[in-house]
Amino acid sequence: MGMATYEQYIDWAVSCLEAGIDSKNIRTLASLQKPLYSSEVEDYFNRSLKDLSWELPEPKECIIEYARSFAGEILAGQVTPLEGCRKIYRVVVVLAYPRELMPWLYLDEGLEPGTYRDLTGKELDEAILKEARRFISESNRFNVEESAL
Numbered sequence: 001m002g003m004a005t006y007e008q009y010i011d012w013a014v015s016c017l018e019a020g021i022d023s024k025n026i027r028t029l030a031s032l033q034k035p036l037y038s039s040e041v042e043d044y045f046n047r048s049l050k051d052l053s054w055e056l057p058e059p060k061e062c063i064i065e066y067a068r069s070f071a072g073e074i075l076a077g078q079v080t081p082l083e084g085c086r087k088i089y090r091v092v093v094v095l096a097y098p099r100e101l102m103p104w105l106y107l108d109e110g111l112e113p114g115t116y117r118d119l120t121g122k123e124l125d126e127a128i129l130k131e132a133r134r135f136i137s138e139s140n141r142f143n144v145e146e147s148a149l
Contacts, residue, residue, distance in 0.1 A: 006036040009045050016048070023051035060095060067091040067101065071132035081128035103131050 013030035016022070025047035032041060049055065056062060067088045074084035089108040092101045103113035107128050112119050119127050 006038065006041045009041050010036075012045075013048065021052065023048060025051050060098075063091055063095055064101070067104075068135060071135045074128065074132040075136065081125040081132075084132065085128045107131060 010030060010032055013026045016026050017030055025044050029041070029044035029048055032044070057065070070079070070084045070087040070091075073079045073087075074081050079087070085104060085107050088101070088104045092098070092104050095101065097105065106113045106116065107119075107124070110119050110124055111117065112127055113131065
């Protein structure tokens with residue numbers, strides 16, 4: 001969706017290999033070294049997807065999942081709640097403020113979603129953690145409902 005770095009494509013290929021997902025194009029992508037050229041990286045990525053018969057989701061769905069990865073980083077303690085919230089806020093802007101992501105807009109401004117009460121410090125961190133848990137569980141609920149079809 002134009003948001004990943006070339007290094008992230010290579011990291012993806014390495015992760016695939018570590019998980020036992022293998023093809024000639026995945027191995028080639030995983031082995032690319034700097035300087036990286038966009039046409040080469042994207043070509044091997046697309047060939048890898050074709051090897052696996054995988055298709056990218058729709059752009060909005062893909063970007064929302066990208067935002068969910070930031071919520072996961074918040075919950076895992078890989079980034080501070082405020083740093084993760086700011087990353088998700090940028091996604092909200094890219095997607096032109098979809099309703100389902102509006103709580104992140106308010107949290108980024110230090111407001112409690114729903115009441116718009118000012119939040120700071122630990123209270124703001126707790127509200128961000130709460131929203132991250134909700135956002136992740138919403139994703140898990142969607143996946144369970146979808147797999148039941």
